[in-house]
Amino acid sequence: MIKVTALLALAAAAQAHTVAWTKGMYCFGGPDLSTDNANTNTAVAPLYNLAREDWWFQHDRGCDAAPPADGDILELPAGGKFTVELAHNRAQTSLSYDGKYSSAWPxxxxxxxxxxxxxxxxxxxxxxxxxxxxNQSTAAGTAFAISYQSDLSKVTMENLAVFTVLEHTPWKREATYEVPRRSPSLPRGWLHLRVALGSEWMWTAEYVAPAQIAKYCDDDITKCVKGAKQMIAFNQQTGNNVQVPDGKTPMYNKAWGWESAFFYLEGAQNDIFA
Known part of the structure; x- marks a missing residue:
């Protein structure tokens, strides 16, 4: 069994004040492990103009040192789907106050x-x-990425590959993502959100290929990067990984090459395996 790490990335994360909430995420109750803050938004604060060592796994706010509680997991069924809650604050989800302050929106x-x-x-x-x-059509998209490293210090952009994307998000509170059909079942795990969501799962078979940098290719399909791709890092002091044409914004959509193994399609990235 191989433990893996997963992360949720928000396109243009520097400006998106929304994060995916679920049991198993880092910073679920805030960065203070002695307190479970049901009204926390620490993991939501924008990551903007930071050094790579500060935005990586949200080190700047201490989220990388606030792992999930034992037993808190997010199950990812191979070829199936999983749902998380996109919100600006944990209080605006079903995971706080019995959902009293939640609605269909973040x-x-x-x-x-x-x-x-x-x-x-x-x-x-x-x-x-x-x-x-x-409006919904201009939402930049969100993505989950996965690595075979359970030690966060060993996770790199190259061994962290996007395995599912959801265009036109964040939008509604509940968001459902597709899991690659070729991957083995991921029966248990822990999740950390946004540009720092660590998650630990049991993996049994195929390996994810080294992740490449995505490229803008809406003007020329031959420029699209095939196979496993890195999450987008943008608008930071250091650690940016995409070349952005003037007037464009990096997004998790077809214009930046996010496709299935056989045709352009949002959802599970079935071509990430070596």
Whole structure:
């Protein structure tokens, strides 16, 4: 059995005040292990203009030293799906106060299904300053990445490969991701969120290939990087890994080459295995 580490990455994470909440994540109750803070948003604070050693696994706020409680896991069924809660604060999820302050949306409030910013074309949504999007179609996408290293100090961008993406997120509170069909079942694990979510699972068979850097390829499909790819690191002092054309924003979508093994499709990245 090989232990692995997993991480959830938010595209343009420097501006996304949202994180995926689930049992098994680092910083679930905040960075202070002596207190379980049901109203914490420590893991949500933007990672922006930081040195690589500070944004990596959210070291700047102590989340890398706040592992999940024993027994807290997130199950990932091979070829199946798993659901997490995207919210600005743990209090706005079903994981605090029995869901009293949660709604269908990340901010715990009610909004129309076609929620959008003012104007035509719409400007940035004003009712929720943490979403940083004009409407659902412009949300940059989120992704989970996986490594075969259970020791966080041994996890690198090269051995941490994105295994599933979900375009047009964050949007609703509940978000469901697809697990690659070729991967063995991941029956148990712990999860840490955003640019620092560590997770430990039991893995049995195929190995993930070394992760490459994603490239913008909307203007030329031949530029798209095939196979395992790294999560996006952007807008930091050091550690950035993508070349971004003028006027573009890195996203977890088709324009940046996120595809299945056979055709462009959001969801499980079935071509990540060596």
């Amino acid at each position: 901010d715990g409030k009610d909004h129309p299904e076609d929620w959008a910013g003012p104007g035509n074309p719409p400007e940035c949504i004003q009712d929720d300053g943490a979403m940083h999007t004009n």
